[in-house]
Amino acid sequence: MKAFLILEDGTVFTGTSIGAARDMISEIVFNTSMTGYLEVLTDPSYAGQAVVMTYPLIGNYGVTPDMESKRAWPDGYIVRELSRMPSNFRCEGGLEDFLKEQDIPGIAGIDTRALTKRLREKGTMNGMITTNENYDLHQILPRLKGYAIGDVVSQASCQERYVLEGDGPRVALMDFGAKNNIARSLNQRGCQVTVYPAHTPADEIIAADPDGIMLSNGPGDPQMNVSIIEELKKLYRTEIPIFAICLGHQLMALANGGKTYKLKYGHRGGNHPVKDLSDSRVYISSQNHGYAVDASSMDPAVAKEAFVNVNDGTNEGLRYIGKKIFTVQFHPEACPGPKDSGYLFDRFIDMMKGV
Template sequence: MKAFLILEDGTVFSGTSIGSTKDMISEIVFNTSMTGYLEVLTDPSYAGQAVVMTYPLIGNYGITPDMESKKAWPDGYIVRELSRMPSNFRCEGTIQDFLASQDIPGIAGVDTRALTKILREKGTMNGMITTREDYDLQEIIPKLKAYSVGDVVSEVTCSQSYVLEGQGPKVALMDFGAKNNIIRSLQNRGCEVVVYPADTPAEVIINSNPDGIMLSNGPGDPASFETIIQETKKLYDSDIPIFAICLGHQLMALANGAKTYKLKYGHRGGNHPVKDLSNGRVYISSQNHGYAVDASTMDPAIAKEAFVNVNDGTNEGLIYEGKKIFTVQFHPEACPGPQDSGYLFDRFMDMMKGA
């Protein structure tokens, strides 16, 4: 079945429908990872977005037991070529069947290189995937321009707290859309992990006497979560060690007076270089974010810049003065992506033991 991708600037790409055949309107973003498409599909940070995979062949090893959450989250999926015959000893099905089972519309056969160049030059924009050949641009484009992602954290967070047993330090994990490998990275180091919904009051976390607090990744505009920001400030005011990733990093910065801003087209992929300002060392990191902290708006008496993006100089991490708190914009838990910065979990462990 034929399908069309319509961008809000009026550009139209045609291709073949994959997955669900329903109409979809979403924010169109691109990911440069060469592998790990299943982890991308099941990353809750993609809620409210449709993902373009820049690597030209997707699905060649099928669906494997590597999901980062219980379901897929993107609104849509856009690829150049979809493998029809996956080959892998762990393969449990095809990506097209997976998309259909998750009710996610997709389109294959799109010139993803040309599409990505448009998004880089003009910036992230909204788009629509449809199988209707009688579509009316005059009717669709106003709808595309009116679309906004909204509050997606409430959709991806857990509904109630739960405990994952361990013999080591107790970590309270704020679930703003946490990937499974954050939990695995803590459990592999012996931690007992207590996962809390995003709207849990700070007093509940503090009164549970955790050895450390983890603020997870998640989707959406960080500045829009005013209540969560207020609760994050209360966590900051406690003396509990805190490690924050991606959205958690942004929320902690906002809670302490810094500003965030939307990037032109975001950082999404497994090949982003970040520089540790303490020693000049560069790590290759996994990233998935459309917003960044404006480090110039942070009071240097509160926090100093710890990491920067080598490509564009944007902030990639902060260390808080006089506090056992450090935060990063990238994903040290990877999945997909390189493991270069996994040592940050060990730093968090040392911080908790010191506490």
């Protein structure tokens, strides 16, 4: 079945329908990872977006147990070629069947290189995937320009508190759309991890007297999370050690007077070099974000820049002055280096232990 990807600038790509055969409107973003497509599909940070995979062949090892959440989150999926014959000893099924089961519309057979170049040149755009060959651009384009992602943190967060048992430090994990491996990385180091819904009041977390607080990744514009930012101000005023990743990093900055801004096309992939300013060592990081913290907007008496992106100089982390708080924009729980930045979890545990 034919399918069409229509961008808000009027560009149309023609390909083949994969996954669910229904119309979809979303923000179109691209990911440069060569592997890990299942982790991308199950990353809650993609809620409200449709993902273009720049690597030309996707699905070659099928669907494996590498799920970052219980379901897939992107609104749509866009690939150059979808493998029809997956081969891997861990394979549990094909990717197209998975897309259908998850009700995700997709399109294959388009020139993803040309699409990615357009998104880099013009910036992230909204788009539609449709199988309707009689589409009307005059009706579709206003709908595309009017699309907004909305409050996706509430959708991506868990709805009830749950616990991963451990005999080490007790960590309160604020779930703004957390990837499973964040809690797992702490739990594997012995931590008892209590996962809280995104809108949990700060007083409830403080009353539980955790040894540390973890602020997770998540989707959407950080500035929309006004009530969460107010609660983070209360957590900041405590002496509880805090470690934040991605959206959590942005929210903590906003809670302390910083500003965030939307990147032209974001950082999404497993090959982003970041420099640790404490020793000038560079790490290969996994990233998925469309917004960044303006480091110059932070009061230097409150926080100092700790990491920078080697490619474009954008902020990748902050160290808070006089507080046991540090935050990073990238994903130390992911394995692109493969585990270069996992030491940050160890740093957080040492901080909780007072080392």
